[in-house]
Amino acid sequence: MTTTNTLSSTRTDLGYDDLRGLMSLMSGDEKHDFSATSTLDALWVLYDRILDVSPETIDEPERDRFLLSKGHGPMAYYAVLAAKGFIPVEWLPTFGTFESRLGHHPDRLLIPGVEISSGSLGHGLPLAVGTVLGLRAQGIDSRVVVLVGDAELDEGSNAEAIAYAGATGLDSLTVVVVDNASSSLGWSGGIERRFTVEGWHGTRVDGRDHDAIEAALTHRAEARPTVVVAAVESKEA
Template sequence: MTATAVRSNLLGTLLTRLTGDEKHAPSAFSTLDVLWVLYDRILRVSPETADEPDRDRFLLSKGHGPAAYYAVLAAKGFIPVDWLDDLGGPHSHLGHHPDRVLIPGVEIGTGSLGHGLGLAAGTALGLRAQGFDARTFVLLGDAELDEGSNHEAIAYAAAARLDRLTAIVIDNQSSTHGWPGGIARRFPGWSTSVVDGRDHDAIEDALSQSDGDRPHVVVAVVEPKG
């Protein structure tokens, strides 16, 4: 069995525990591949360093549908695997939107769209002010970009030259009115990458980029939302 197949089986098993659904292939989860590459290859954070002030930060702005996020956190040891068996129960740590106060390794609680990028900009500014080299990643959805608050943060992050900030937009073409001309164009002043959101090497390459002067946006294109 290849390493990829092992990973796929593990995450598939975890997702089944979480959703109780045997039929969903891991590819049904639009964020799964990006999240796996982040935690497996990019982020300088582990369960042991989850409270270190100079850790890399990952902020899930698109807080709805967090099954893939929870599965990756369990696979990487941030949370016990048996937490996945109880989603949204009265004593569960895992809700339909994540709460940072309840889940180790979760940097922000989200659900209402359009909050993560502003928090990520503040996080990147706070790390820079303290002289930390850490990177800040924030994941959004293409429909989430409808929220105007994102565009406040996009403009300011470029002006403030937040070169340690990377935004990832999962593009499954679910925005009601779409983004004619492409999503990357909505990030003026940023360096941009557009990748196949299922190609792990391409995702890794895009997430590794940082041009030392500008924030970076990675548009990860996946199948249109069914």
């Protein structure tokens, strides 16, 4: 366990242009392939423009919840958390080591502001259903946003949650599907159809276009959960 758990070295003056540099602190690489950065723009827009949560409010019951379900490739997530001051930049070079709080899948007990520990696919969306219900039961109307990958939707647990959330109209729930066409068998007819057929509001945007992502995430459908498919370059590209 690192002893650098003071937040004195957190930075809040970092911007989008710094994210790749922050990722380099973890990977040692100057450049990152599409796969490592597939979630980068969606994550940045969420934390920069959408989510009502900050390092000061990570324990507030009324905070917005962001659940990174696709825990694979979390460097982009850690870079955004560092840029937004949730974790010290100094943590980044320790990535994946025994003393580090930053693993190749995130752990909510080790990282401030991380809502769920992920890694095994298909857990974030079902956990989000319970989170939405629990907040509603307490009269809290915060948003709950889950990020999943297109291949992660292969996991059947997602189908259970998609059907339930659609049928019961969990409108504070938003799913962002980062689609880099990595599902081997694909989704004929489009990923969003899997949601809209169950009553969700669904849109597809360019996953690199910040304004488009923002617009899609800002729109809130009434009495229906929302899915935003953020299409990025194919993993194979």
